[in-house]
Amino acid sequence: MGDKNLKESFIVCEKCGKKLIGRLPNGLWHFKFGRSAENEKADSPVEMYIYGSIKIKCLRRTCKHWNVLNYFPMKAEIKE
Secondary structure, three states, X not given: OOOOOOOOEEEEOOOOOOEEEEEOOOOOXXXXXXXXXXXXXXXXXXXXXXXXXXXXXXXXXXXOOEEEEOOOOOOOOOOO
């Protein structure tokens, strides 16, 4: 699941523009936060892959805006 070759796009806060979370081409959300205390090259203490819609608060201390990120687009194209 942690394939380093996948290019992720970043979703930003709709209020302040801070990067919040990455979106992989297969639709998964990729969230990384924090630094390891022992070694700067170590993995982040928090790393999650999320399948589905999420509600995430902006990480910027002065913003704290709630962002709703839908897994599926709200307007689905229906072909008849």
